[in-house]
Amino acid sequence: MKRSLYLCALLLLGTLSIPLLPLADPAAVHPELALAAPTLAPWWLPRSEPNSSQWNERAREALFGPRELAPLWGRDALGRCVLSRTLYGARASLLVAVVASLAALIIGVSVGASAGFFGGRLDSLLMRSTDIFGALPLIFMVIFAVGLLRTYRTAHPETVLNPNLALLGITAAVSWIPAARIVRADVLRLRQATFVEAARCMGTRDSSILRLHVIPNSMPVALTAWTLTVPRVLMLESFLSFLGLGMEAPDVSWGVLLRQGHEALTAVHLSWWLILAPALALTVTLLLLNHLGEQVRIHLAPRRGEAP
Amino acid sequence: MTFLPALLTFVGLPLLLFALSRGRERKGSLRAASRLKRAAWLPLIVLAVHGLAFLVVHAVPGGPFDAERPLAPATRAALEARFGLNESLPMQWCRAINGVAQLDFGPSLAHRDHAVSDVILEGLPASLLLGVGALFWMLALGLSAGVIAAAHAGGHTDRWINLAVALVQALPSFVLAALLLIPFALWWQILPVAGLDSLSALILPSLALGLPFAAQVARLVRTAVLDALSQEWPRTWRAAGLDECAILIGAMRLALVPVTAFLGQAAAGILTGSLVIEQIFAIPGLGAHFIESALNRDFTLALGLVTLYTTLAALCNWAADLLLPIFDPRTEGA
16 A cells, blocks of 8 residues: 555656656657667767756756757657657646546535435435436547547637647546445445534534535545546546547647557557557556555445445 | 337337336236336437437537538538538437437438448448457456466466456557557567458457456456355365366356456447557448547537447447346346
8 A cells, every 4th residue: 555655656756857857858850860769879968958948947957967868768750759758748648637537536526425415306316317427338428529629629720628628627527427426325324423413413504514524534435436536537538649539739648659659550660669658658557556546445445335 | 290210219119118017017027027127228328328419519519511611601501401400409309319210320421422321331340340359358368367367266377367467457458459469460470460351350459459358357257256166065066076177167157147247348348449449450340430420520420320339338238137147046137
């Protein structure tokens, strides 16, 4: 439990510190070096001049001097450094995973907690609609909606609709169901607790009891639901990006890189490094997150209301 | 009446099935009653999904004929009249579900001169073949790996299988496809890279699609077999002189219960995964059409395919529910 928690914290910290690392510019194009194979020969390259004087550029300069890592993991079809693209892709992928799963958690906790706490007709209404929502293969609707949004944006470039924000919203909108179920089961148990009864005796309003006593106490269970949601959202995002329906250029995510890697994979020129970098990154992250979810679940097992 | 087929399918059929299920319930045949009740939900699910997709299509502004170069108003009006887009929304929806009831999704907007049902019929065999192949790998590999792991529980074999299962479960199918493609199709070139011309071309895509589910099946089977072996009947069987092989087969029969319950979910997952796998291996199935239609604003084709995919997923779920009582009589009528 602790070990995987530390590893995940390390992953997150590493992702946050990527702008400080001496990496090549992920968007710098070198057509003459297209599809260069991985090499360890020059470890460092002189830095092409920093294009801004932002704080991270200055910190990087102070830490590592005017040099950048050579493309140790090869270059892609446009000669961009695969290593730095993969690392910058981690930022997008993990950001979407964390933010979208948090949004999903908020929806799930609100639905589950109010259904469990107020019970009665509201409960059956909310949970029946959750059942119906969960029974539909929503992924097809998601692809459909994202595709339509995209074409709308290409036809109307002046729109304020941010595609990456839309991606966040849509992934959150389809991932809240397990959280709602788990939290509801826990709230059903908490509702009977003595401290809720005491609060009620003191004349506290229902909404305040829910806000001050019930929801904080169901946080451990919500946390479990969250750790289970993050890898799913990560998978969904890379799935959509792989289909060309997710992140849009210039943003890169692992799904986008996997797609480009697949496109570069031909028998004539077997550039395996292109696909292997994001594939490895995604697999290791998913393994780690799955492991963490499992550990958290086991850790909180006595409090677990319902198996997800 | 023009809307008779829709009324019959989406109102008459469920009502009839519900009524039949009531009758069976009164006669005390719970199994038949629950089967009928589940069947009655199928048309309603199709209706709900179609309605939702229809709303999504029309909620997003812009039409199928919005090209870079605006059309002449007369041309536009003629096109809209041809495809029935000039009517009111409820009327269009009624027409659409009336078509769905007759398995006719109207003309495709992007593939001119082709009906949506033609496009679907053309792509369906390849997609179905891929799905069946994936199901085959899922059951063959999952069952055998699970039973072998359970038979060697705690040993080295078990540990290796568990490791492989955890690894494969974390791999999305498109990563798995790459890992299979690079050695088998590109380095050694023993299997085709793309297409679906021969049966050997089916091996890699169906394997990539089925393996993650095989891992899940292996997990389920391992737990169920271990659970069965810890019961008391294996001791009796052993005392009666039956060999371990027979006991394992008996335990495997019990392990089929969770696997059957998982089938519905797996089928939905395989349908989803087939979208990427078809794209990677250039299989001429429905997946490419679906994504293309969503990007092309080919309303009718996208609507038809969403409805088809959802119906297939719901049907698989229903079939899995039907199979469940065969392996586990206790779930009858549940």
